[in-house]
Amino acid sequence: MTKRHVHVIGAGMAGLSTALQLALSGEKVTVYEAAPFAGGRCRSFLDRELGCRVDNGNHLVLSGNVAVQDYLYLTNALDTMGGPGAPVFPFIDIGTGERWTVRMNKGALPWWIFDKNRRVLGTKPADYLSALPLLKADATDRLGNLLDKSNPLYRRFWEPFIIGALNTEPDISSALLLKNIFAQTFAVGGKACIPLIPKVGLSESFVQPCLNTLRQHDVEVKYYHRLRSLLWEGDQVRELDFNGTMIEIGVEDWVVLALPAWFMRELLPEVPTPTDFRSIINAHFRVDAPDDGMGFTGMIGGYAEWVFVRNGIASVTISCAERHKNIAVRDMAALVWHEIAQLLHLDPAHVPPHRIFLEKYATFAATPEQNIRRPTSYTGWKNVALAGEWTATGLPSTIEGALRSGMKAAQVVLRWGAPQ
Numbered sequence: 001m002t003k004r005h006v007h008v009i010g011a012g013m014a015g016l017s018t019a020l021q022l023a024l025s026g027e028k029v030t031v032y033e034a035a036p037f038a039g040g041r042c043r044s045f046l047d048r049e050l051g052c053r054v055d056n057g058n059h060l061v062l063s064g065n066v067a068v069q070d071y072l073y074l075t076n077a078l079d080t081m082g083g084p085g086a087p088v089f090p091f092i093d094i095g096t097g098e099r100w101t102v103r104m105n106k107g108a109l110p111w112w113i114f115d116k117n118r119r120v121l122g123t124k125p126a127d128y129l130s131a132l133p134l135l136k137a138d139a140t141d142r143l144g145n146l147l148d149k150s151n152p153l154y155r156r157f158w159e160p161f162i163i164g165a166l167n168t169e170p171d172i173s174s175a176l177l178l179k180n181i182f183a184q185t186f187a188v189g190g191k192a193c194i195p196l197i198p199k200v201g202l203s204e205s206f207v208q209p210c211l212n213t214l215r216q217h218d219v220e221v222k223y224y225h226r227l228r229s230l231l232w233e234g235d236q237v238r239e240l241d242f243n244g245t246m247i248e249i250g251v252e253d254w255v256v257l258a259l260p261a262w263f264m265r266e267l268l269p270e271v272p273t274p275t276d277f278r279s280i281i282n283a284h285f286r287v288d289a290p291d292d293g294m295g296f297t298g299m300i301g302g303y304a305e306w307v308f309v310r311n312g313i314a315s316v317t318i319s320c321a322e323r324h325k326n327i328a329v330r331d332m333a334a335l336v337w338h339e340i341a342q343l344l345h346l347d348p349a350h351v352p353p354h355r356i357f358l359e360k361y362a363t364f365a366a367t368p369e370q371n372i373r374r375p376t377s378y379t380g381w382k383n384v385a386l387a388g389e390w391t392a393t394g395l396p397s398t399i400e401g402a403l404r405s406g407m408k409a410a411q412v413v414l415r416w417g418a419p420q
């Protein structure tokens, strides 16, 4: 009997995760990708102006991201991740120049909040009770209604945490999505909050090792394959149209669409998808500063939120960049450099060689309205499953969410695709 064939469209984190799970389950898999490379919104590339490889954007993952850990384990890439090795988060307040490091204890009982040298500077243990309303959050709650902005913890913890994790204006953000992240990280304790940062780059940790594993399982990845349309026979896809190159889909075969939400809306308008997105600016500066061993610093009160210093490059994330839409992207470089210079004790007047990238559709807006527009991986169609960070993972747009969506799509194929 010939093996059924699973066609995965899109080689971002979701598509790679789907292909990996299916290949490890013994399925015959082919991946199709529009770009000449894999990784989608999570990749590294050679920047000729800076003369080195950079990531498309800083990505922070935590040890509590279990799908990330599983994916790195299955692709033999755990060793490619570095970071401080402990639940520590260095911060600087750009307005006051104050610096502090949050040092969580590893266990579930958060005694670190009782130690002024471990908690957020300027806060008291009672301020941490501001997390309690989050426990009751439901699908309609917005963080703007739940969190007390006058609490000292708001500006120095909640605001940067929300913007970093949800990439959406805190006032309108979904409390449920934050609660779900919180439940897997801070609520578990410091052992689930250890930052994991690629030692070399995103592709070296999240893309290349997976491609190697897929190759070992005879999975072919076909680049320059942009899906244009699906040809149906009843509730079954029978052909894929890649700009005129047609791929036939056998009656036992499956198609997993691991495509971005904005393209899914064009391809299959009947599938509900998020319709509102947020951008992220990433600025990379060539710097003469040593790696500090921590890998990153949180910035409070400036434009930059997180600065990662690695291999002579300081990379800055400016999330929810719509908040700064009156500033031209090129002007942002000088503004942000002032902040980095303050952090690294460098000359603010001398802006070094740099590159600025704007990812316009970086994530879907993590609001209650957008969250209910996320479909499950199971479509009800006979041979089509969905993956993508925008599907109903319960998480905001993250690597963890994308990888989980791939696992779910693979489960749909394995469960519903079994020979009847």
Ligand SMILES: Cc1cc2nc3c(=O)[nH]c(=O)nc-3n(C[C@H](O)[C@H](O)[C@H](O)COP(=O)(O)OP(=O)(O)OC[C@H]3O[C@@H](n4cnc5c(N)ncnc54)[C@H](O)[C@@H]3O)c2cc1C
Residues within 6 Å of the ligand: 009, 010, 011, 012, 013, 014, 015, 032, 033, 034, 035, 038, 039, 040, 041, 042, 056, 057, 058, 059, 060, 061, 225, 226, 227, 228, 258, 259, 260, 263, 280, 282, 359, 361, 362, 363, 387, 388, 389, 390, 397, 398, 399, 400, 402
């Ligand atoms: C700047 C930035 C910073 C981020 N920071 C973090 C972070 O700190 N932590 C975190 O966890 N997450 C972060 N994220 C989010 C994370 O990167 C995404 O959630 C995740 O990578 C999405 O993966 P995906 O596979 O669902 O989608 P995508 O990466 O968009 O993958 C979709 C793939 O489909 C391909 N494709 C598109 N159209 C077609 C077509 N017609 N035919 C064939 N292929 C097609 C695309 O080229 C792409 O490779 C960040 C994202 C950005 C952009």
